[in-house]
Amino acid sequence: MNEVPEPSPELLQRAGAVRRAAVDLGMADDGQRMQALQAMADALAERSDALVAANREDLDRSASEGLAPALLARLKLDAAKLEGAIDGVRKVASLKDPLGRRDLHRELDQGLTLERVTVPLGVLGVIFEARPDAVIQIASLAIRSGNGALLKGGSEARCTNEAVMEALKAGLASSAVSPDALALLTTRQESLALLKLDGLVDLIIPRGSNELVRFIQDNTRIPVLGHADGICHLYVDAAADLDKAVRVALDSKTQYPAACNAIETLLVHRSVAASFLSAAIPAFRDAGVVLRGDAASVALGVPESATEADWRTEYLDLTLAVKVVDDLAAAADHIRRFGSRHTECIVTEDAAAADRFLSSIDSAGVYHNCSTRFADGFRYGFGAEVGISTQTLPPRGPVGLEGLVTYRYRLRGDGHVAADYASGASRFTHNDLSL
Amino acid sequence: MNEVPEPSPELLQRAGAVRRAAVDLGMADDGQRMQALQAMADALAERSDALVAANREDLDRSASEGLAPALLARLKLDAAKLEGAIDGVRKVASLKDPLGRRDLHRELDQGLTLERVTVPLGVLGVIFEARPDAVIQIASLAIRSGNGALLKGGSEARCTNEAVMEALKAGLASSAVSPDALALLTTRQESLALLKLDGLVDLIIPRGSNELVRFIQDNTRIPVLGHADGICHLYVDAAADLDKAVRVALDSKTQYPAACNAIETLLVHRSVAASFLSAAIPAFRDAGVVLRGDAASVALGVPESATEADWRTEYLDLTLAVKVVDDLAAAADHIRRFGSRHTECIVTEDAAAADRFLSSIDSAGVYHNCSTRFADGFRYGFGAEVGISTQTLPPRGPVGLEGLVTYRYRLRGDGHVAADYASGASRFTHNDLSL
Structure with a gap:
């Protein structure tokens, strides 16, 4: 400091x-x-x-x-x-x-x-x-x-x-x-x-x-609300509807590429990589997006090669990293290693796979079959947004007015002392009253 | 570091x-x-x-x-x-x-x-x-x-x-x-x-x-649950029932003096200082508590003199600082300046004064006419306690199991994209569903 x-x-x-x-x-x-x-x-x-x-x-x-x-x-x-x-x-x-x-x-x-x-x-x-x-x-x-x-x-x-x-x-x-x-x-x-x-x-x-x-x-000990990086991922599962996957991926990248909730890396299950990429590569090209892939995706037509630095990069621009993964667990491992706990999406028609993704990925937002661009206080219906927090403790994700408050305990008695409860003279009732 | x-x-x-x-x-x-x-x-x-x-x-x-x-x-x-x-x-x-x-x-x-x-x-x-x-x-x-x-x-x-x-x-x-x-x-x-x-x-x-x-x-950037100091205050208001005040003050200090929720400073309204202290001084002496007061309270019989360091000290022992204050606002100022936002209590029969104290003091616990020793997860009915947090953001005060969780947003769609809402082709409904 x-x-x-x-x-x-x-x-x-x-x-x-x-x-x-x-x-x-x-x-x-x-x-x-x-x-x-x-x-x-x-x-x-x-x-x-x-x-x-x-x-x-x-x-x-x-x-x-x-x-x-x-x-x-x-x-x-x-x-x-x-x-x-x-x-x-x-x-x-x-x-x-x-x-x-x-x-x-x-x-x-x-x-x-x-x-x-x-x-x-x-x-x-x-x-x-x-x-x-x-x-x-x-x-x-x-x-x-x-x-x-x-x-x-x-x-x-x-x-x-x-x-x-x-x-x-x-x-x-x-x-x-x-x-x-x-x-x-x-x-x-x-x-x-x-x-x-x-x-x-x-x-x-x-x-x-x-x-x-x-x-x-x-440089501060005061709590900070917000996020430095927004490295969001979209994972195209083996059981994805590929038209839906292309549509959601395109929106997640291009609807406003400078936003923190735009995706930076696309993870594709090996079994659908060829068919998905054959549709996605021209669609991204037409939208002006430059794709950078690992060896497997380059072999399937992705024009540029990615290095490990790409997995850590928030482009905030029309560039997207692409990686072929063996399965959902490998996608989750990649997200855990390189993600910033902002927002991640799975595209799949397999409800069990979706549930597994939504319960095992610890990001502020975990999505199924919809654009990461929805990660926003207004879109969530909060009326106003202070920012988006990627910290683990609440407030987390898009933060509205509720993130600017805390709580206080108020206890009202009439001369009550702890000694009476320690001695057994009095006993706690712990009755919940109406809120 | x-x-x-x-x-x-x-x-x-x-x-x-x-x-x-x-x-x-x-x-x-x-x-x-x-x-x-x-x-x-x-x-x-x-x-x-x-x-x-x-x-x-x-x-x-x-x-x-x-x-x-x-x-x-x-x-x-x-x-x-x-x-x-x-x-x-x-x-x-x-x-x-x-x-x-x-x-x-x-x-x-x-x-x-x-x-x-x-x-x-x-x-x-x-x-x-x-x-x-x-x-x-x-x-x-x-x-x-x-x-x-x-x-x-x-x-x-x-x-x-x-x-x-x-x-x-x-x-x-x-x-x-x-x-x-x-x-x-x-x-x-x-x-x-x-x-x-x-x-x-x-x-x-x-x-x-x-x-x-x-x-x-x-020495860490990871959030820390807990508190360093517990400098709790009890304020005896002008409208206090003095018997109640002595009883609550004694329990707050002596029921377990090494606890963080025991009081370290007693603030007394000038108008009742003489009568309150005439009862409290012998009661504390009988309980083995050494009182250290400001000039006004020493003049009223408190045996030892306090210095400013006393207002900042968590004795964790049978010592208690005493200060005579002009009014509730002065008590609140003292608490804001020297307190650690743990737990504070007002003893008064004046409901308006109690409400003012409970809404203007920003400590995790604000009490009226009861011992500060109740600030505890078990006594609050949480069943188990992780610790007591004096930070402003939640979790705050006595923290039970609820303090070890956070939340995650899950969004499920069927190919929904943000562009449709930006263009006006779709509109958000924001209908709350049953929890």
């Missing part, structure tokens, strides 16, 4: 202010938090022209500094994109409250009652590159779930981010939620020091490149 | 074998896992004499090496303690299966169905000091929840641990679960290198001193 500086007194003070505001925010009720989001949306709408103008400034400066066209496109916040982002805030306002859900309610003894209730995490630390609409999205998710947030955007977007944050705070100022619940960090030093705010920040959410995520994971 | 060595090829190979066995174990059904635990219990019972003899060897050697009496007591595994541990295995066998619980079941579109189902974490890495019965307990919790485990015990207990592990594996050999799902690490080098087995170990469970836990937390 040598590269990560200690937090400055000023950063500690700002983070402390966010934390204090978050304590009050955590006690705001559902209606107050909904109303705060509507006020944020209204303030953004009122300042629409100024926000687009601030973004224009960022775009002009970044273009003159030679920012790549793809990044300029992500940086752009025009009136239409802003309107979409504002609609997003109102959408998040309308999502079901993730707080105050009771999933355990138990009488331990007469008059001694235990509850487990969802509560906010506290303060989120969000680090993202380029896209200024991410500030709007994450800020609304944070407030909706009762969390404060320290946000650090890319320097390309600094004028936009400052104008957006000013609008969001102006909105909050007309609500029951303190504007102090949100803060924008502006220097690179601050963004790095954020990683050391253990005790003041409860969860880091990186939104950006794999390199950014990996750097953050390697 | 300079002190932590890289895993040896042999350790990597052993951990790989546990991981492979864990994959099969993860597919074992409830009955098979229950039966495996019964077989483990039977094997321990059959070898009871040999186990006690192995422990005798450890005890004799450790005594001659000058191990402290308290540690010798923890090391001891006599016939009665072993019988208790065997009963514990059978109890864990009877606990409700934590696997295969479906908490989301949703039709995304006709024929495209999403489930979220609990699955094992994979492999647990367990590091504990002295107590050999912990091997038995943790191994049974691991197998019950479908997880493999790499266990490392203290060198004082090496004969006992090896004999116990041999018995457990012999039991598994007569069950549907492979004995390879459990492995005992024997050298200190291995136990340290365990911390670097990212990708092979999914959760580290330390059972031992605060120093052990803190060292592990600071």
Whole structure:
């Protein structure tokens, strides 16, 4: 952690202010938090022209500094994109409250009652590159779930981010939620020091490149929500319907190849490799996908040779590695060895093989006969997505508002003491009550 | 992480074998896992004499090496303690299966169905000091929840641990679960290198001193279940019933002072400080508790003076810090600043004050009018406890079998592709189905 500086007194003070505001925010009720989001949306709408103008400034400066066209496109916040982002805030306002859900309610003894209730995490630390609409999205998710947030955007977007944050705070100022619940960090030093705010920040959410995520994971003790790699696999089983396999494989690779849930490696059962590849190779070629195969698949017509490095590569592009495997177990071994526990699919008409795949592969998503591109919070019906986590512990997979909460045990008694249960004078009843 | 060595090829190979066995174990059904635990219990019972003899060897050697009496007591595994541990295995066998619980079941579109189902974490890495019965307990919790485990015990207990592990594996050999799902690490080098087995170990469970836990937390990227400190607070509010307050405070401190859920600091509202302390000081003195107070409480008769270091100290002994505070907000600020987010209690007859305390203090447990000593998996009715976590993200607080599982999304379709939804040819229905 040598590269990560200690937090400055000023950063500690700002983070402390966010934390204090978050304590009050955590006690705001559902209606107050909904109303705060509507006020944020209204303030953004009122300042629409100024926000687009601030973004224009960022775009002009970044273009003159030679920012790549793809990044300029992500940086752009025009009136239409802003309107979409504002609609997003109102959408998040309308999502079901993730707080105050009771999933355990138990009488331990007469008059001694235990509850487990969802509560906010506290303060989120969000680090993202380029896209200024991410500030709007994450800020609304944070407030909706009762969390404060320290946000650090890319320097390309600094004028936009400052104008957006000013609008969001102006909105909050007309609500029951303190504007102090949100803060924008502006220097690179601050963004790095954020990683050391253990005790003041409860969860880091990186939104950006794999390199950014990996750097953050390697340099903080605060839990990180997200994933560095998305090396997803599709396995074409011996009992696959080959038309279905080609259709699902094509969609999984080409529907949006830069996404983390696009496949990077195709595993094909030896017994159907010749027939599957004879249909798949021209289909992928027509879709502009370059195939790189092991010796067996090259012998069956795959044009380029793969090396072991290919099994470890997230192309995020129209390139796909292909490997012929002996059976489902060999496919599973390959996935366990090279996968990143994101999303994997089996195409088969054999229900037992599908069940075996779905229960033996330990990725966040395990699919049967459908595209890996469905691995997404919106498609799962969560309404909004914070990110996709490939860690083993929950929250895992596409994470919606529910991933921004934790729970707390509340125990209410009337002078109950443990000694009475140790002595046998009292006994636990452990009666579950209605939730 | 300079002190932590890289895993040896042999350790990597052993951990790989546990991981492979864990994959099969993860597919074992409830009955098979229950039966495996019964077989483990039977094997321990059959070898009871040999186990006690192995422990005798450890005890004799450790005594001659000058191990402290308290540690010798923890090391001891006599016939009665072993019988208790065997009963514990059978109890864990009877606990409700934590696997295969479906908490989301949703039709995304006709024929495209999403489930979220609990699955094992994979492999647990367990590091504990002295107590050999912990091997038995943790191994049974691991197998019950479908997880493999790499266990490392203290060198004082090496004969006992090896004999116990041999018995457990012999039991598994007569069950549907492979004995390879459990492995005992024997050298200190291995136990340290365990911390670097990212990708092979999914959760580290330390059972031992605060120093052990803190060292592990600071030296691994693998999630750690547990807590270093347990600095619990009891706040006597202005509206407290003072008899109740004395009774609950005494139990919270003295019922088992070495426990993490015993209180270390007593916060007293200024308006009741004189009357509360006039009753509490003699009561604590009679119970052998040394009080250390701030200036205001010393002025009211607390015999020793506290310094700021006392607010940060987990005494784990019959010493208690006392501070007079202006109001509930000041108590909450003190807890936020010095607490370890374990368990805190308010004693008050004012329901609104209680609600404010329970919703504004972000500890794993927040209590009203009852002893902090109830913070325990058995007392909560979980049947068995893995440990108590003070981290913000779940699992939090006392953790039972449920803390050893995660979930996986399963999506089943029939050739469904994302492009159809992007084009508008198909639309998501997002119909929730019965769980």
